[in-house]
Amino acid sequence: MNDAGNNQLVQFHNVNFSLPTAAAPIISELNLSVAQGETLVLLGESGCGKTTTLKLVNRLLVPTGGEVVVEGKSTTAWDPIALRRRIGYVIQEGGLFPHFTIARNVGLVPSLLGWDEARKRERVRELLDLVGLDPEQFAERYPRELSGGQRQRAGVARALAADPPLLLLDEPFGALDPLTRASLQREFAELSQRLGKTAILVTHDVREALILATRIGLMHNGRLLLLEPPDRFLTSNNPQARAYLDTLAVAEQAGENG
């Protein structure tokens, strides 16, 4: 499906990104490939450059050095509108439009692509079912009338609407209470496996990374420190990785003692 021939959907080649107003670069010399069907989780504290990395993929930002290649073509060679319509995007709280109903929010990209009404309505029903929202009950509601978890489900449905090959998720479960988060994480893992989607997900929650990732990329100060599957990440000697794993250990200990 692409000229790289090795099923790499997204590739970063020596990517740098800096703002003219800031001295320190936000991304330095980033090299990275995301294979078809994989879920890459970028892990790191806030300000490490993980969200910027995500925005470089759908050309909300353009690298100041190197290139980002999506489906074999540099993002700067893509028509940005066409590129974005092929990439699902989910942000915290879903980023739903407050003045659109849930149905209109979910059917947004199909509308932009000019689908006819009947096909769009059918797709919206299907997607709401898929993310566990009853279409009868939720289609005509406004985002304000939904709980945080329900909004997040609608956000995922919207990202999936036009069946994009790639999903970008920016701390999608960050604002949810722990129980809702856990169930949504489980459902998402199952869903992305079933649909065979490629996903890049950004989080600062190491537990979430371990649950969802096929590979974990650990970022710090704009650099990729480590890129390993979860089992290798657990045994890594990298001090940053250990620091994350220690928080996990403390939590478990507390759990056992309690």
Place this chain on the structure above:
Amino acid sequence: MSFWHFLQLNWAELLLLIRQHLVLVFIAILAAVIIGVPTGILLTRHRALRGPVLGLANVMQTIPSLALFGFLIPLPFIGGIGARTALVALVLYSLLPIIRNTVTGILGVEPSVREAAVAMGMTDGQVLRQVELPLAMGVIVTGIRVATVIAVGVTTIAAAVGAGGLGVYIFRGLRQYDNNLLLAGALSAALLALAADFSLGLVERRINSAERKFAGRSTRRKLVLAVAVVLVIGGAALWRSLSNTDNPDIRIGSKDFTESALLAEIVAQMLEARGVSVERRFELGGNLPHEAVVTGTLDLYPEYTGTSYTAILHHKPISDPRAVYDQVKQEYAEKFNVEVSQPLGFENTFAILVRGAEARRLNLKTISDAAQYAGEWRAGFGQDFMSRADGYPGFSKTYGLKFAEVREMDLSLTYIALSSNQVDLIAANSTEGRIATLDLFQLADDRHYFPPYEAVYIVRQDSLARVPKLREVLAKLANAISTEEIRQLNYEIDGNKRDPKEVVREWIARKG
């Protein structure tokens, strides 16, 4: 006359003024929205323009409205007298709140929502139309609401440039010291402002609640429908008001005081009696009627030779009436292609007045007699007298007058100020009807400072050629009005508060 009685007599005219007022405000706001909203959108796209453009709009709004009208009058295309100038000024005033609120509204859209819109693959136009504008609409309507309320107020000043509206009653009321006129004008303007505020407030609340909660498309359709209805009604009113004033034969102007409007009305009625259609543009401020006749916006207006001689031709005052008249007639023909009619038979000079009782007590006859008391007196002068070439500066120098205090006030208020001891000396019009009724005494101009002010009509030469009946009417009016007669006519209007049209009709009937 009670206010209620006044309304019964004048409701038709009041409704006409309200309609003029509304049409002015409506067109101005429509134009300001058409210019302001896209400008605001542009500013959200080009950050560098934001400061300068908003700054300019801000400065525009700090210019006092009367001054802004003054700047606009001499400009070609957008200036002159009438509704056009008023509209330009109104639009300039309305722009700031509309531009500012458009910018604030759009920039106030949640950044994550905008980012999601872009990331979904919306084009800039789609982000604007589907996300930013709908979410900013409440704030934008608030801006339109503020602009509308301001415009209803500023439109009252539009009467000063002959655009009509409720300001006509307010200015006339101030001049004639008539509370009924003032009340009718000011009260109606205030009610209009409240009504505009209230109805746009409803629209605003509707939008905000629609976006906050449930009602979706159906509300938006109703809103679009309501806006469409308003546009249609406004458009119809505009069309009617424009078609009403289609091509009259003669456009007559007057200055902004009773006698000038009276003399203009006399010509208007005599022309109408001869089948000539007339448009009245009365009560124009300052030298506006002169400018309008020279540029061809007006055909004719009443003037005084002394005013032409000093204020327009900038000569030093002289005292020979014949010499002044001949000089004015010759220079007007050469410079402006404008003709000066035969004198009407009376002079309206500045009359220096003191209270009758004071004059008898101090045995005052002339201005020179009064000079020794000036140091203890307060003088009250109209804005016109303070500023013109044959006014206060030369007057005080000629007679060596040094007043304890000089108060600049509206001319029409000086009479009442003098009779009620607020001031001790005023400069009034010699034909003023209230001189006798308030027991005021006119001091003789013993040094002949004031030039002769013979009443004449100033008329365009091409108008005389185009409408021959005009010459016939002006010939009939030569030497036709005595000083006693004009005082009487003025008093009927100012003193007895009668309708000028009726007073003129009676006078013409009497003269035959």
